[in-house]
Amino acid sequence: MTLLEEIIQNYLSPISAKKFPLLEDDKKKDVILKLISGAVFCDAWEAYFVYAQENGIPLTDEMAFEAVHAVGLDVFSVHLWIEAARSCSNRENRLEIYHLGLSVPLYERYRLYEEYKAYNDGDSTKLIDANEAFDKVLECERWPDRYAHFCSDSDRVEVRKQWISLFQYMKDILENGILEKEIQIRRMILAYRQMCAQLPEDDSCWYDYCLFLLDTVGDKELALETALGGLNEVQNNSFALQNVVNILYSGENDSTLLDVADKALFSQRVIGEELAHTPSGMNKESVKRFRRIGKLAASEGVHDWKVYSQWSMSEHLIVKDPQMASKVLENGVVCCSPSHADAILLQDEAIQYHLAQHHEREALGYAEQQVEEASARHDVGRKKAAWNRLVSTENKLSLTLSKAEGRRNEVFPRSQLQSFLEKVRVGCYLPCSKEELHWMQFLEDFEAKKSAEMDPTFQWMEVPREKRLSPTLTAPVFFESVDESCWPALMIAPNLFEAKESDDPDAVVGPREFCGKLVYRLQVDKSTKARFQREDQVRKARDLNSSSLGKPESPFGRLIMLLKERSFTENQKQHLHILSLEWIITQLISSELNLSEILNKKGRRT
Numbered sequence: 332m333t334l335l336e337e338i339i340q341n342y343l344s345p346i347s348a349k350k351f352p353l354l355e356d357d358k359k360k361d362v363i364l365k366l367i368s369g370a371v372f373c374d375a376w377e378a379y380f381v382y383a384q385e386n387g388i389p390l391t392d393e394m395a396f397e398a399v400h401a402v403g404l405d406v407f408s409v410h411l412w413i414e415a416a417r418s419c420s421n422r423e424n425r426l427e428i429y430h431l432g433l434s435v436p437l438y439e440r441y442r443l444y445e446e447y448k449a450y451n452d453g454d455s456t457k458l459i460d461a462n463e464a465f466d467k468v469l470e471c472e473r474w475p476d477r478y479a480h481f482c483s484d485s486d487r488v489e490v491r492k493q494w495i496s497l498f499q500y501m502k503d504i505l506e507n508g509i510l511e512k513e514i515q516i517r518r519m520i521l522a523y524r525q526m527c528a529q530l531p532e533d534d535s536c537w538y539d540y541c542l543f544l545l546d547t548v549g550d551k552e553l554a555l556e557t558a559l560g561g562l563n564e565v566q567n568n569s570f571a572l573q574n575v576v577n578i579l580y581s582g583e584n585d586s587t588l589l590d591v592a593d594k595a596l597f598s599q600r601v602i603g604e605e606l607a608h609t610p611s612g613m614n615k616e617s618v619k620r621f622r623r624i625g626k627l628a629a630s631e632g633v634h635d636w637k638v639y640s641q642w643s644m645s646e647h648l649i650v651k652d653p654q655m656a657s658k659v660l661e662n663g664v665v666c667c668s669p670s671h672a673d674a675i676l677l678q679d680e681a682i683q684y685h686l687a688q689h690h691e692r693e694a695l696g697y698a699e700q701q702v703e704e705a706s707a708r709h710d711v712g713r714k715k716a717a718w719n720r721l722v723s724t725e726n727k728l729s730l731t732l733s734k735a736e737g738r739r740n741e742v743f744p745r746s747q748l749q750s751f752l753e754k755v756r757v758g759c760y761l762p763c764s765k766e767e768l769h770w771m772q773f774l775e776d777f778e779a780k781k782s783a784e785m786d787p788t789f790q791w792m793e794v795p796r797e798k799r800l801s802p803t804l805t806a807p808v809f810f811e812s813v814d815e816s817c818w819p820a821l822m823i824a825p826n827l828f829e830a831k832e833s834d835d836p837d838a839v840v841g842p843r844e845f846c847g848k849l850v851y852r853l854q855v856d857k858s859t860k861a862r863f864q865r866e867d868q869v870r871k872a873r874d875l876n877s878s879s880l881g882k883p884e885s886p887f888g889r890l891i892m893l894l895k896e897r898s899f900t901e902n903q904k905q906h907l908h909i910l911s912l913e914w915i916i917t918q919l920i921s922s923e924l925n926l927s928e929i930l931n932k933k934g935r936r937t
Contacts, residue, residue: 335362342366343528345477348374352381370401371524372477373408380414390418399428404518405525406474409437413446426451435514436465436472464509471500477529487530494526494536495608498543502605505547516548527561534569537561541575542601546594555579592635595628599641606649618650629662634670636677639663643684653688660684664697675701675713682724691728698724715743 332340335358338347342365354362363382366375376398383390395415402408412432419425429447437443475493479486501519505512523540530536537557544554558575565572578593602621606614625642639659647656660681667673678697685694698721705717718739725733763771855863 338362339365343369343371343531345372345374348372348378349478351378367401371521371528373402373405373411376402377411377414380411380418392419392421392424395419395428396424399431402521403431404435404514404521406436406438406469406472407477409439409443412437412443416443416446416450435518436468436510438469440465468504468509473497475529477525479529487533491530491533491536492608494522494530495539495604497522498539499605499608502547519543520548527557527564531564534561534565534572537564538569538571538575539601539604541572542597546597546601551579591628591631592633592638595624595633595638596635596641598624599638599645603641603645603649606645621645621650625659629666632666632669634667634673636663636667636670636673636680639666639677640680643680647684656684657690657693664700671704671708674704679720682720686724686727691730694724694728695721718742 334350334353338350338354339362341347348366351359351362351366359382363379367379370376379398380390382388395418398411399408399415403412405411409432412428416425416428416432419428429443429450432443433440433447473493474497475490479490481487481490498519501515501522504510505515505519508515510518520543523536523543527536527540538561541554541558541561544550544557555576558572558579561572562569562576567573599621602617602624606617606621622642625638628638640663643656643659643663646652646659660677663677664674664681667677678701681697682694685697698717701717702714702721705714708714718735721735722733722739725735
């Protein structure tokens, strides 16, 4: 990068103004105009006066006033005041510049006073008294080095701390200081601009400047312009500045100031920055002002949870008062009760705070309060979230006798797998592989589906004797008589499934009557009486060694016995092949199961 490009890129830096004389003469004209446009350091205008004298450019009174109005409040601008006064052709204008310069704090201010005394022999007693008062102010103010070179981030942080310490002192003497409040505010605005010019990539500098313009100056337009300029410098990579821009744009058409909650947040942030960078660690007056902002917001009914959360965190981290932080959270939940969402968010903050402090009773108390408030509403999602928060709180506390999970399962039943994963999960990690997890999930889904399905119910209907299963025949069909001896034996396949207890004919069924001391008397019903009779028959058959009392024959068994010894001719076999199975079933259902007699009747008809 060439020297010209470096100066143009950092035209607000005082280092660029010091390097300006090193440029070639033909390039200085455009560069000097760039340096004085929006200058925040006196070095740029001093370079302009030197350039004008070297090139014979006349300096007017208007140019002199413009220079001192732009950067005349810079504490190192005494040489600029002297040059501006010398360039004035009008005596009144020159005296006015002397008086203006002697009414603000400047380092080496005696040089301007000597110029004024040599030019005017009037009474200067008041100016001498002001000199002594301004010297006291400059002794307490510690201005950072504007020509510092940043070799690392630690150098930038050190300069940033020096600026914060300077602003803290300037704010402390803003109300009851030696300088007038208006002059002090103008000095602070110039100091903020110098800080932003020296640290343009630090968004906190731009954010502090915006807060000062909103809280102290009350200039929303300048604050918006500053925030947009800061976003341009940090390449839109600042949530804080973007938030300021959104708030200012949203209230652009509103004639009123920011609402109480936003004003409280801004004021808390400003004073919190002061407390965080106080050398002694704590300033009692600043702490009182900080707490007064939160109390005022609570008295005005502010239910924005961010106000009380920011207050509590500042009490804990900056003021180092954990009891006050806990009290702020407790009272803040009460103040946020009109807004259910804000109350939940602040309760979550309170739970996290007490978990970090290992306060078991307080953390569980806020979690139980969330469950109570959610149970009174008809929002199932918030109920589940409240119960999950309670279970999570107990797990983080590592309680040995945790009961919240059982209570939650009673209200919202959960599967065993979900409960298992919730117990053993460590962050995003599980104590098993993905395949094992999928297999466990499959087994759980399979069992759930299996238990949900019901066994099919079969309803049997007794067919009347007159009803036919086969379709009605259009023409009569005649069959020849069949020789029963030709029928082969019908082999029934064994049943592969065991009968249920309810289907077992020998099972003891029926109600029982309690007779005292574990003695029950069976009440004999029809099924039990039939079982007794079957048992008697089997017992008699076993004693007589006879098969005459076997089990009753089934219709198919009777059919086999009747046709066992019959033989068929070839013609009969051909008719049997075309025999309708539906006709046989119809005859078995509607007749007396005497198939030989039916076949003989059919044969006689033919």
